Amino acid sequence: MYDASKIVVGLAVFVVLATSPLWYNALSSASPAAPELSQPTNGSTECVEETAFMRANHMDLLDQWRDTVVRDDVRTYTSEMSGKTYTMSLSDTCLDCHSKKDQFCDACHTYSAVDPYCWTCHVVPEEAQ
Amino acid sequence: MGALISLVAVAAIVLLASVGASTGDGLRFVFGVILPGVAFAVFLGGIIFRVVHWAKSPVPFRIPTTTGQAKSLPWIHNNELEAPSGLPGVIGRMALEVLAFRSLFRNTRVEILPEKSKVNYIADKALWAAAMAFHWAMFIIVLRHFRFFVEPVPAWVEMLQSVDGFFQIGLPVYYGTTFLMVVGLAYLLARRFFDSKVRYISLPTDYFALYLLLGIALTGIVMRHIEKIDVVQVKAAIVGWASFQPAVPVGVGLWYFVHVTLVSALLIYFPFSKLLHAPGVFLSPTRNLANNNRVRRHINPWNPDIQGHSYAEWEDEFRDKLKASGYALEKE
Incomplete structure (x- = not known):
């Protein structure tokens, strides 16, 4: 891969943002019901x-x-x-x-x-x- | 023809979801829980796969675009946003492209004026305006959907809702983005139908993405404004899914399943289609490389490793034979 550090950082930001609801719910103590x-x-x-x-x-x-x-x-x-x-x-x-x-x-x-x-x-x- | 094939494809997805949702709990679980999960995984994995694949291609030589004065002599004013000389300029140009569609803003249309028998190039901002309306509206709508995915709902989502529904028209209030997304998509579709030049180059995939997005928007509007559904049950279904406690969605109605299935289809389709321009714009060489050809030496990354063989070395290699043939040597 070329410019691997930039690509990895970009993809990491994308994955964290796209899955942010899952993190948010995992860290939240409120009941989803x-x-x-x-x-x-x-x-x-x-x-x-x-x-x-x-x-x-x-x-x-x-x-x-x-x-x-x-x-x-x-x-x-x-x-x-x-x-x-x-x-x-x-x-x-x-x-x-x-x-x-x-x-x-x-x-x-x-x-x-x-x-x-x-x-x-x-x-x-x-x-x- | 392409328009028809795509319409049939999207109609088939809608039909599949409707039949599935009205069959029984088993298929409701498939369409309401498993399919969105698979779609989301394909979306994430597909984009990572595509971006990594792109990153394996060598970075090309800088392509200076001729839209601004590059940095040269100190007394020549340079345009840092159109021809950046370093990282800050590149970030600015990329931000302008991603947030404001700078290069589409340059869009022109050609017209032949018969009475003057000449070609005219006219600035055409309609495509830019429709694209901006659709993309920004869709972005805000996706952010607004956070209220279904997380519990408790963060304050910024409610702020976004109150700004979007500022005019408080109707009950539930109509959002400005609802209008902008549909109008933007309608323009993008209409230009493929009615502009003969664009129709000629339109492929089934061009229509498919538009139909899919329009279908998603319209089913969403139906659920909010026409055939209202029980929002609390919808939230329970989605937030349960996003907390890894999925259950068969109950009391949410057919439109919900159609909407969710169309969104799943979009997510699955995304990494294998023209919609990849979203991650792709960040990897466009004309946007993400500084125009510093004259400042830095760029070595072509795929140049083969050539071992030089100088005249002196050649003479040394064949010295005996050259001498024997009476050849005039530089070094005796």
Whole structure:
């Protein structure tokens, strides 16, 4: 090999950078498993829609709720799953069951590095903190 | 024709992943865990193999490119970035090439103006702009994907996300790089379709890489914005894989497997294709050698070891015979 020292240094930098997630995880003490979410304490057993839908699409629902409430002044939501009606409110309806923000919202959002801007307008209720 | 062959090839990969992911847990493990692992190993090993192979070729004589004044007399102003005289200049020129595609910025296009019956060379920055948009967007997108690979997520990833999603359009927010990558790739593909000169020299491999990258970008966009998937399960699957605790990915949907399989195909394809320009640019002689031909003597490394035989030695060797034939000798 010609200029072997430069080639080896270059390749070493490449390999270390390309495998850096593996090193990072090996040296990190955090568990790679998905976080456990806190269950509702008020006896509720179902969300406004199905769990799988909520997991993937809750941001769409909240977005739609915000627009409906703020722009159209319509505050009642009828569930497509159960036909029940709910008041469209993050603080009152969502946080009523999911009462611990740090063990529900934040658990997944921190895990997957999502920074929702809900709380730039909404105040986190005392009991949910 | 080449465009069609490549499209069929990429479609076959997508089909394979879709069928595999919907068959059962066994194949889901193959497509979600084993294939990415093999692909990553091939990618790393392949690049090392190729670079070492290249490094076995002798370093050629310096090739001075005529894009700047080389260093000569002290009162002639030299251009250190275009014709570097030493290591700092070489690093600067290489950085400019890698980070800003300096030589592509010189791109021109030829036009024949019939009314003036003459050839015109016009600066063409569109290719440069599209290439910059695509490469930088892809680089930032790869860095953003660190959030799936490591736990806890480092602060710089979140900073990158908030800058990339600065305008907070849509929910989840649309990233600027999403737009730039697709637009860049679309231009690079469109020029192969619609510019007859480029179409003539386009090979199936040219289309294949573009389709593959477009497929990766589009499946990613589908998962984020259209057919949303459970991001927490995706992260659990990927970070488990990157911590050597792999499990069959659950609840992640078909699009995830298509995306991962296309990325795996790209990683496997990388070390055997034109995509090797990524490590290759660092080994280009016109970029990584200082233009110091007039300062330093460069000895051709593959010159054979020639043993000299001077006239005096020749005369000594045949002295008797030369003398006998009456030859006029320099040294009696």
